[in-house]
Amino acid sequence: MNRSDAGLGRAVGQQSFPLGGALKNLVVIPTYNEAENIDAMLDRLLALPIDTEILVVDDSSSDGTDKMVLVKAQDFPGRVHLLSRPVKDGLGAAYLAGFHWALDSGEYESVVQMDADFSHDPADVPRLVAYLEDADLVIGSRYVQGGGVTDWSLGREALSKWGNAYSRAVLGVRVRDLTGGFKAWRTSLLSDLNWVACNANGYGFQIQTTVIALSLGARVMEIPIIFRDRQYGASKMHGKIVTEALAGVWKLRRDFKIPQADAVTLRGESPR
Numbered sequence: 325m326n327r328s329d330a331g332l333g334r335a336v337g338q339q340s341f342p343l344g345g346a347l348k349n350l351v352v353i354p355t356y357n358e359a360e361n362i363d364a365m366l367d368r369l370l371a372l373p374i375d376t377e378i379l380v381v382d383d384s385s386s387d388g389t390d391k392m393v394l395v396k397a398q399d400f401p402g403r404v405h406l407l408s409r410p411v412k413d414g415l416g417a418a419y420l421a422g423f424h425w426a427l428d429s430g431e432y433e434s435v436v437q438m439d440a441d442f443s444h445d446p447a448d449v450p451r452l453v454a455y456l457e458d459a460d461l462v463i464g465s466r467y468v469q470g471g472g473v474t475d476w477s478l479g480r481e482a483l484s485k486w487g488n489a490y491s492r493a494v495l496g497v498r499v500r501d502l503t504g505g506f507k508a509w510r511t512s513l514l515s516d517l518n519w520v521a522c523n524a525n526g527y528g529f530q531i532q533t534t535v536i537a538l539s540l541g542a543r544v545m546e547i548p549i550i551f552r553d554r555q556y557g558a559s560k561m562h563g564k565i566v567t568e569a570l571a572g573v574w575k576l577r578r579d580f581k582i583p584q585a586d587a588v589t590l591r592g593e594s595p596r
């Protein structure tokens with residue numbers, strides 16, 4: 325499918341809009357049992373020097389994550405929101421629910437997605453949003469100059485690098501970090517995504533959304549981030565998520581046409 329087939333592309337790939345207008349940014353964080361992280365994460369995000377609100381999408385955590393978010397929402401009315409879902413239904417579904425919430429509200433010009441576990445540094449959020457001035461999707465990338473990973477086991481790093489190289493080769497795209505989950509979106513691009521095709525759970529979901537954005541002709545930019553392994557709480561990663569992603573790239577290759585010279589800008593810069 326390409327953007328004219330889908331009747332899409334209203335706002336994708338157009339010249340920049342002035343950021344910092346009447347509309348705001350929303351940070352969307354999916355959580356499942358993140359009580360050891362969420363309070364500190366919300367504090368760090370609330371202290372950022374940008375106009376942002378935060379939506380936590382919680383799948384009925386058993387450790388009180390949702391209650392902590394509600395307390396913070398009372399302390400910061402209108403800035404912290406909670407979307408509670410009844411059962412644990414996966415990272416991808418949680419993000420879709422959060423993106424729909426943002427689109428339905430009509431109040432946000434950009435949306436940042438990130439994990440609750442501090443693997444994504446909240447201090448990077450303003451940089452990601454700032455680069456949306458020249459892009460429709462900005463990916464916080466471990467695999468461009470200046471980016472990287474700390475505290476990961478060699479095996480985990482090798483799996484990530486190999487998974488990205490494999491996905492790049494199968495899909496023929498230039499994006500170096502297809503599996504990362506720290507991204508800033510223009511809301512206009514989010515509204516054009518083919519949601520039905522974004523049905524994976526973990527890494528597969530990240531690959532799907534980026535590839536579909538490319539197929540729409542979106543301007544995708546990678547900027548370096550340092551990814552840190554989680555210090556607190558338990559990982560929800562499991563083998564099925566990896567196999568889902570590896571198989572999913574072939575389906576994406578079949579279903580989505582990516583423009584030959586895709587619009588990826590690889591921006592290497594020194595980390596902060």
Ligand SMILES: Nc1nc2c(ncn2[C@@H]2O[C@H](COP(=O)(O)OP(=O)(O)OP(=O)(O)O)[C@@H](O)[C@H]2O)c(=O)[nH]1
Nearest residue numbers: 354355356381383413414415418439440559560561
């Ligand atoms: N709402 C919701 N959030 C989830 C679900 N699974 C994971 N998450 C959240 O998604 C984010 C990423 O999950 P992680 O467990 O850190 O997965 P990961 O980053 O792939 O794995 P690690 O690197 O081992 O931490 C975290 O904020 C989790 O709490 C889910 O089923 N529902």
Ligand SMILES: [Mg+2]
Nearest residue numbers: 439441443554
């Ligand atoms: Mg994590």
